[in-house]
Amino acid sequence: xxxxxxxRQAVFNMRRHKLALCAEHYLxxxxxxxERAINKYKMFTHDDKVLVAVSGGKDSLTLWDxxxxxxxxxxxxxIGLGVDGGLGYSDLSLEKIEGFMATRPGAxxxxxxxxxxxxxxxxxxxxxxxxxxGKPCAVCGLIKRYVMNRAASEGNFDxxxxxxxxxxxxxxxxxxxLHWQVGYLARQAPVLExxxxxxxxxxxxxxxxxxxxxxxxxxxxxDYIYDECPHAVGSTTNRYKELLNELELDSPGAKLQFYLSxxxxxxxxxxxxxxxxxxxxxxxNCGQPTTAPGLCTFCRLW
Ligand code: Q46
Ligand code: ZN
Ligand code: ZN
Numbered sequence: 001x002x003x004x005x006x007x008r009q010a011v012f013n014m015r016r017h018k019l020a021l022c023a024e025h026y027l028x029x030x031x032x033x034x035e036r037a038i039n040k041y042k043m044f045t046h047d048d049k050v051l052v053a054v055s056g057g058k059d060s061l062t063l064w065d066x067x068x069x070x071x072x073x074x075x076x077x078x079i080g081l082g083v084d085g086g087l088g089y090s091d092l093s094l095e096k097i098e099g100f101m102a103t104r105p106g107a108x109x110x111x112x113x114x115x116x117x118x119x120x121x122x123x124x125x126x127x128x129x130x131x132x133x134g135k136p137c138a139v140c141g142l143i144k145r146y147v148m149n150r151a152a153s154e155g156n157f158d159x160x161x162x163x164x165x166x167x168x169x170x171x172x173x174x175x176x177x178l179h180w181q182v183g184y185l186a187r188q189a190p191v192l193e194x195x196x197x198x199x200x201x202x203x204x205x206x207x208x209x210x211x212x213x214x215x216x217x218x219x220x221x222x223d224y225i226y227d228e229c230p231h232a233v234g235s236t237t238n239r240y241k242e243l244l245n246e247l248e249l250d251s252p253g254a255k256l257q258f259y260l261s262x263x264x265x266x267x268x269x270x271x272x273x274x275x276x277x278x279x280x281x282x283x284x285n286c287g288q289p290t291t292a293p294g295l296c297t298f299c300r301l302w
Contacts, residue, residue, distance in 0.1 A: 056093030082121025085230025
């Protein structure tokens with residue numbers, strides 16, 4: 001396979017684009033795609049301060065690297081969940097982030113350690129509450145959202161960026177569709193505008209396949225944590241990913257099509273009513289906007 005741009009040996013082939021590229025041209029192509037998404041969905045500008053949630057995995061480090069490379073004012077946020085899972089997952093993820101920063105002297109990182117700040121690790125909170133029965137992910141998701149919102153608002157960030165890629169978005173969309181979760185479908189988007197104190201949420205990798213983000217990290221020599229969080233193993237989202245991968249194998253581009261058609265349908269007004277129904281007010285304890293009456297779900301948890 002030859003690079004379409006220069007004819008040298010290609011290192012990566014993207015079936016959905018019928019495009020093969022050499023290392024040098026791939027490292028040009030990928031950030032261009034990210035920037036196109038940022039502009040297309042009006043995620044942020046070069047004047048904005050962007051907080052990037054980093055886990056030490058390939059997607060978030062790739063995103064941070066690309067944003068820094070494109071000259072955006074991107075700072076990192078690491079949330080220490082206190083997950084061990086037999087491999088010291090949380091410690092290892094912080095090590096990878098620190099390794100990443102060692103070669104990028106200007107990069108700034110904000111750290112929130114859950115056990116240190118709140119007295120319990122995520123698996124411990126999950127074991128204590130109804131919500132977390134069996135798996136800590138429900139509790140974890142809510143804690144991460146809360147901490148991210150808080151860090152973004154306290155640091156006066158204009159946008160909060162996460163490394164969700166197309167595979168993530170398609171899998172979540174698949175799950176939401178399977179159960180017709182209208183509220184979730186209404187809120188699933190490349191950009192969720194700020195609401196009061198809640199920062200704008202953006203997903204600049206939402207049109208890029210997981211293997212494309214992985215290829216970028218590998219070619220760029222980013223050392224990331226290969227293991228997923230141990231609690232992700234066997235999750236329904238991962239099962240949906242496998243299903244969609246089978247579909248993709250038969251018809252390249254199927255995942256992208258599924259996601260983009262959904263966005264188009266939303267643009268045409270699907271789920272509009274559900275979007276208008278959400279009303280927020282400040283939590284009695286912490287002041288963060290919430291839909292729950294009285295205390296927000298985070299404050300209830302602790
Ligand atoms: S970090 Fe948290 Fe995930 Fe681990 S405990 Fe579950 S939700 S799997 S993205
Ligand atoms: Zn080339
Ligand atoms: Zn609260």
